[in-house]
Amino acid sequence: MILPYFVLLPLLAAFLIALLAGKKDDWAIALSFMATLSILALSVFGFITMREQTFTYAMSGWNIPIGICLVQDALSLFMLFMISLIALTSLCFSVQYIRHLAQDWKYYALFMLLLTGMNGVVVTGDLFNLYVFMEIALIAAFALVAYGCRAEEYEASFKYAIMGGFSSSVILIAIALTYSSTSTLTLAGIAQALPGLDQRLVMWIAALFLVGFGLKAAAIPFHTWLPDAHSSAPAPISSMLSGVLIKALGIYVLIRLFYNVFNAPPLFMNLLLIIGSVSIMLGVFLAIGQWDLKRLLAYHSISQIGYILLGLGLATPLGILGAVFHLFNHAIFKSLLFYGAGAVEMVLGTRNLKKMGKLAHLLPITAGTNMVASLSISGIPPFNGFFSKLILIIAAIQAGHPVYAFWAILGSLLTLASFMKVQRYGFYGEVExxxxxxxxxxxxxxxxxxxxxxxxxxxLFIVPGIREHTLDPVVDVINNKIHYIELVYGRAL
Amino acid sequence: MILYLMCFALFLVGLYGLLTKRDLIKIILSSAIMGYSTNLFLVLFGYRRDATYAILTPNNSGQAMVDPLPQALVLTSIVIELGITALLVALAIRLYQKYGTFDITKMRSLKG
Known part of the structure; x- marks a missing residue:
């Protein structure tokens, strides 16, 4: 069983770093690299060997109604692969970048805790256990946002912690209501018990979950903490937060709850559509006026999260495919954009686009990769962003929502405009x-x-032949709403 | 029922403080009050009238027992809240060192 190792390895690394590494930063780097590489290898191995199966692992040998179980299916393995991939590149980036901030080993220990929390959220099959792992990831994230020890970082971290505390309270109330009405905390068990309940109560519970996890995912009415936290954090952490944290804690849990547990209630699917399209438009409008590069990127995260929510709200297989594909693509190109911003900030000491100017010949690799990521996020063909946005737009038209397709296209054009601004001022500007x-x-x-x-x-994920082995199993897990219960209980009983 | 309503009122007190107070320490306290009300709410669901503690002894066999699971959950949740409160207080101290005030309206390096 490889499942517990996704949580154990980074947790072990975090404590080993704190215990052994002491003042030896190289040890901390080596340990965290080892842990992340092994998780990456395990998730790839898991994804290849899985054959449309759901594995459960009963922790400490207690079976489902009593104990906590970990669940492994295509969706969780997909998320694990994404998390470990971004974590690995983020660590590569950190080695030089963090050296000038503060003590290294503390950073790596916190980084490993962040990884533990996110992996835990993704693998767990128990609602309260999910809450605990979420808090582990969040507390590590608060500390990492404040890592640079400047006034604005403390301010952003404080704001983030207050918002995080509020959303956690809302989630805990929803968990309490769920437990009192279903007498179980296992996600599959809740899914089984929900249809027999008063549907008004179920809608209230779902609304509380939507507010709580919507805050974590930073969809538009709940977005105020994101631009501060993501732009103030050190660059590798911004890429972790924007690339995977808001997805593992926000989007992933929303998918799990609203598809596998609540069985896609139409009211909430419509809400997701509205939240998604408002996020797309407002996020991109707020982004286009920014001159702080990292703040601009943070606002684009809100807009891109909107695309994912839009795809989920369509609730058709094609829409879900687009959402899952965009989830992965956004993690890749947004992290890359944050690395570019971080490299420029390290070299010039500024994030202001007006002060950046002619960088293309000074930092050729940074400028090149930043160009790739900009083209990708604005949806220019051969890059991945084009394909996922295309699928989302086609899905919206097929599902009979041409208005939402229009918003998606308009959002994409405005994204292109704002990244042309980044290229024009940031990398091909006049300042020498x-x-x-x-x-x-x-x-x-x-x-x-x-x-x-x-x-x-x-x-290439979208090419027939590869798609059957990468994206389709994930879409199947999300789309076969009731299948999840049978799989979890089938293995455990 | 009245207990649940009072618990909800406590939550609203916390929320009101979070939204209106300008002092960092008062914001932290409001956040803590909100957390307490949530914990109270959770542990109230485990309460049964005239029930005993959930440990089986020869004296209380056959009697109704309170639900022990919410109690275990609340313990975990209290520990988590302690961690978050400690972190918030640490951040408040650092913010005071940087700005020389606890007034949140005077901390304005982030906007836009």
């Missing part, structure tokens, strides 16, 4: 720069090049 005294090293370039190549390669 002297040769800086610090340059991005090999590992930073490696992190950026890996993701740039994946930006191109992941377009």
């Amino acid at each position: 720069h002297q040769k800086p005294n610090i340059m991005p090293g090999k590992l930073i370039h490696a992190a950026m090049l890996i993701l740039a190549v994946i930006c191109l390669l992941s377009s």
